[in-house]
Amino acid sequence: MKKYLGLKSFIRNSAQRLTKAFSKWWGRFWASPPAGRRLIVVSGDSLPKELPERDLVLARDEGEDWCIGMKCPCGCSRSLELLLIPEARPRWELTVDAQGRPSLHPSIWLKDGCKSHFWIKEGKVEWCESSSSVSSLN
Secondary structure, rough: OOHHHHHHHHHHHHHHHHHHHHHHHHHHHHHHOOOOOOOEEEEEOOOOOOOOOOEEEEEOOOOOEEEEEEEEEOOOOEEEEEEOOOOOOOOOOEOOOOOEEEEEEEEEEOOOOOOOOOEEOEEEEEEEEOOOOOOOOO
């Protein structure tokens, strides 16, 4: 009888572990879409050599915003540097909403390479119809 109780306990524990593992695996396929891009602030007037895949990096020196760095959202892995200082041309404006989601104005339009054309609005990429990289990547 003791062997039977030990086997029953073993089966119950194994079933619980298997259910937990399956739920974790299943959750990868049905997880909600990734959240919008975040803004990461670094000190200094230049960007780090390595930029994150999704997030935007703001270089801020002594309270002055210098530039935004990001990887092209089309997947070509090109690093983009967008100047924010008033003297620069072209120049972008950064706004951050109450939830911390960044928006950039005007749109970003790459004239060479992948020729992506998109907006960053509330942390999400909105593709322009003129873009050859139109996609649902966010």
